[in-house]
Amino acid sequence: METNLCVAGFGGQGVMTLGKFLAEAACESSDRNVTFFPSYGAEQRGGTANCFVVISDQEIGAPLGDRMDDLIIMNEPSLKKFLPTLKPGGRLFLNSSIVTDDPGRDDVTIVKAPVTELSLELGNAKVLNVIMLGVYVGYTGIVDEELVWRIIEQKLGSKPKLLPLNKKAYEEGLALGKKQKQN
Amino acid sequence: MSRVFMKGCEAIAEAAVRAGCRFFAGYPITPQNEIPEYFSRRMPEVGGTFVQGESEVASISMVYGAASSGTRAMTSSSSCGIALKSEGISYCASARIPMVYVNVSRGGPGVGSIQPAQMDYLQATKASGNGGFQMLVFAPSTVQEAVDMTYAAFDYADRDRNPVLILADGVIGTMMEPVELPPMRSDEEVKAIKEGKRPWAIVGHELDYAHRAWIEPGQWSTAVMQRTNEKAAALYESWEKDLRWEEYRLEDAELVIAAYGISARIARSAVNLLRQEGYPVGLIRPITVNPFPYKAFDKIDYGKCKAVLDVEMSIPAQFLRDVSIGVKDRCPITTCLCSGGNIMSRESIIEAAKKSLEA
Numbered sequence: 001m002e003t004n005l006c007v008a009g010f011g012g013q014g015v016m017t018l019g020k021f022l023a024e025a026a027c028e029s030s031d032r033n034v035t036f037f038p039s040y041g042a043e044q045r046g047g048t049a050n051c052f053v054v055i056s057d058q059e060i061g062a063p064l065g066d067r068m069d070d071l072i073i074m075n076e077p078s079l080k081k082f083l084p085t086l087k088p089g090g091r092l093f094l095n096s097s098i099v100t101d102d103p104g105r106d107d108v109t110i111v112k113a114p115v116t117e118l119s120l121e122l123g124n125a126k127v128l129n130v131i132m133l134g135v136y137v138g139y140t141g142i143v144d145e146e147l148v149w150r151i152i153e154q155k156l157g158s159k160p161k162l163l164p165l166n167k168k169a170y171e172e173g174l175a176l177g178k179k180q181k182q183n
Numbered sequence: 184m185s186r187v188f189m190k191g192c193e194a195i196a197e198a199a200v201r202a203g204c205r206f207f208a209g210y211p212i213t214p215q216n217e218i219p220e221y222f223s224r225r226m227p228e229v230g231g232t233f234v235q236g237e238s239e240v241a242s243i244s245m246v247y248g249a250a251s252s253g254t255r256a257m258t259s260s261s262s263c264g265i266a267l268k269s270e271g272i273s274y275c276a277s278a279r280i281p282m283v284y285v286n287v288s289r290g291g292p293g294v295g296s297i298q299p300a301q302m303d304y305l306q307a308t309k310a311s312g313n314g315g316f317q318m319l320v321f322a323p324s325t326v327q328e329a330v331d332m333t334y335a336a337f338d339y340a341d342r343d344r345n346p347v348l349i350l351a352d353g354v355i356g357t358m359m360e361p362v363e364l365p366p367m368r369s370d371e372e373v374k375a376i377k378e379g380k381r382p383w384a385i386v387g388h389e390l391d392y393a394h395r396a397w398i399e400p401g402q403w404s405t406a407v408m409q410r411t412n413e414k415a416a417a418l419y420e421s422w423e424k425d426l427r428w429e430e431y432r433l434e435d436a437e438l439v440i441a442a443y444g445i446s447a448r449i450a451r452s453a454v455n456l457l458r459q460e461g462y463p464v465g466l467i468r469p470i471t472v473n474p475f476p477y478k479a480f481d482k483i484d485y486g487k488c489k490a491v492l493d494v495e496m497s498i499p500a501q502f503l504r505d506v507s508i509g510v511k512d513r514c515p516i517t518t519c520l521c522s523g524g525n526i527m528s529r530e531s532i533i534e535a536a537k538k539s540l541e542a
Contacts, residue, residue: 020359027188027361034188036359061452062529063358 001057003142004065008050008082009074009095014129018072019051021133021155025148026055035063048078055142070140072132073099074115093136095128111139111180118172127169134173139181145174186361191326191351192217194362195285196225198333199257201365203373204283205231206249206256208242212264213297214353215287219259230370239264243271243284250275250282251398253380255337255373259285261353262303263294265311272346273312274400279415281340281380283333285349287356290524298524299353301444304501307350308473317419320348320473324448326360328470334365339425341376343418344383350472352496354445354526419474427470428479432458436465438540439483441506442494443469446527450494453532463487464536472505480509490515490539494532498522517542 005022007015016038023036037052052064068085072093079099086092088107097116113135119128130152137145149170156162189197196218199207207222219235226233232249236242242258249256260268265286275282288303290296307320319339323329329351336347368376377384385398402408431451433439442450447468457464467479483491491510493503498520510516519535521527 023359024188027186031186034361036188037354038357059451060360061455062449062527063354063360064526066528066530 002060003055003069004067005053005055005070005072006050006068006082006085007053007072007074008048008078011047011049013049013074014126015049015072015074016051018129018133019053021148021151022136022143023053023055024155025143025151026053028151029144029147032057033060035060037063039064048075048081050078050082070136072136074128074132075099076101079103091140093132093139095132111135111177113173113176113180115173118176119169122165122169122172124165127166130166130169131173131176134170134175135177135180136173138174138177140177186363188359189326189362190217190359191329191355191357192287193221194326194330194364195259195333195349195351195356196221197364198330199255199283199337200225200229200231201367202255202334202337203368203376204255204257204337205229205373206234206246206254207231207258208234208236208245208249208256209258209260210236210239210242210264212261214289214299214356215259215261215285217356218285218287239267240270243268243275246282246284247271247275247278247280250280251278251385253377253384253386255281255283255341255376257283257285259287261287262289262291262300265303266306269312273314273316275346276312276316276318276415277314277400277411278398279344280346280398281337281344283336283340283347283349285333285351288350288352290522296524297353299357299445299496299526300522300524301352301446301496301502302522303350304472304495304497305504307348308475308505311348316415317422317473318346318348319343319422319425319471320350322350322444322470322472323355324444324451324468324470326355326358327362329355330362330364341380345415345418350444352445353524422471422474425471426474426476426478428476429466429468429470430479430482431466431468433465433467433482433484435463435487436483437463437487437489438465438492438536439488439490440464440466440492440494440532440536441468441480441502441509442466443472443502446494446496449527449529450532453529453536456529457533457536462536462540464540469505472502475505475509477505477509480506480511483510483513485513488514490517490542492517492519492532492536492539494519494527494535496521496525496527515542 096112
């Protein structure tokens with residue numbers, strides 16, 4: 001079993017951090033193979049930023065690719081750029097606050113999460129990536145949810161006052177992801 | 184041993200520290216900046232020295248000096264930065280100074296592009312500077328391999344008193360992957376390694392001119408220079424024993440992919456997908472790219488094999504030249520190439536493989 005995930009959005013939306021948290025949790029939780037590959041271009045400022053995470057119980061060949069099982073899309077330009085890479089039967093996790101267009105794919109599962117709105121309701125736009133990470137983990141169960149939180153906790157260790165906000169953001173995402181899964 | 188999740192560049196730097204590297208000088212360039220960044224934090228912790236040089240030329244010259252004193256020393260750069268270091272690298276080879284350097288290569292020629300590429304193959308394996316010197320050149324396919332090769336490179340460098348090159352690329356350098364780190368050499372071991380080089384190193388023998396060592400990147404006497412080069416040539420000949428390569432599913436292969444480094448890793452996964460579809464495809468992956476394991480290509484059953492497919496991230500193809508020498512016209516060679524910072528995809532390898540099999 002191998003899962004190829006691409007996370008894409010605006011520079012500054014925390015897509016690299018989202019991918020890294022997930023990959024680290026996958027590394028810690030099991031003896032599965034996992035790779036994280038950031039894609040930086042000359043387009044960082046205001047353009048799209050993206051990263052690839054591969055989690056597999058076999059040797060990983062390519063740490064990036066053009067056939068994705070899962071896509072996490074945080075903005076419109078990323079949807080245009082990466083939707084064609086999503087396999088039929090794949091799963092699309094959409095930031096539905098700002099991606100309002102119909103993706104126009106009926107061969108994939110679409111999980112909508114208004115993470116920009118939710119982050120603003122929590123009082124900090126920066127936690128949208130943590131909410132989305134929660135949605136993804138809650139929906140897919142790809143990595144133990146407790147362990148993902150431990151990784152976030154560890155990474156934010158030097159800024160303990162951010163922990164309660166991030167905990168809330170993560171839990172809200174998890175709940176939303178699980179709810180979507182049931183529907 | 185426990186796994187840690189590390190970025191290629193940082194894992195390379197940590198492996199060097201654990202191998203006893205106590206001097207690093209470098210100059211920033213993408214995509215290898217995390218190597219100097221990591222050393223800048225780590226070296227003070229182990230009593231080593233980190234210098235951000237004013238240029239690539241200065242950095243390699245400092246490494247030349249540090250390694251001349253017997254200290255395990257290293258530098259790193261990427262493609263055009265490596266080209267700037269070629270003077271110092273050639274000096275190290277001429278003076279037979281053990282040092283290790285890493286090329287986290289990017290697109291070329293010239294400044295090229297900051298994204299990963301394999302466009303320095305001929306430079307790395309045939310002429311990394313003037314004068315025809317040779318080096319052991321290792322090409323990692325995974326972060327783990329980059330770690331293991333870097334750790335071992337210092338031993339090879341000391342054994343041969345010669346520079347060793349790790350030819351990586353921007354994917355290996357910037358990706359994160361779980362790794363098992365090698366054991367940390369103790370301060371005593373690091374000291375003993377340096378002490379072992381006293382017979383030739385410049386260690387500062389106060390008032391003892393008889394034992395003061397010389398480090399000579401050139402000779403006044405043509406006779407001495409020739410002898411120096413003859414000794415170096417004998418060393419290069421001895422590397423047959425160090426040849427390393429991987430053979431994967433060659434037994435019944437009707438198509439054999441030849442690839443190294445990151446391309447080989449992607450090709451290996453393409454081989455698995457092709458096999459699932461019933462295509463009998465195999466892979467030869469040189470691990471040492473200098474010396475080149477030409478004899479690996481004798482393992483192919485040319486009665487069955489319709490073609491060898493050269494896969495590399497370079498246009499024009501470079502690795503292809505060594506593959507051709509290995510194949511010796513025993514079957515056609517086809518290519519699957521990309522360049523300019525584009526990264527090889529499994530899909531393009533699969534397509535090229537099917538085309539080669541149908542031809």
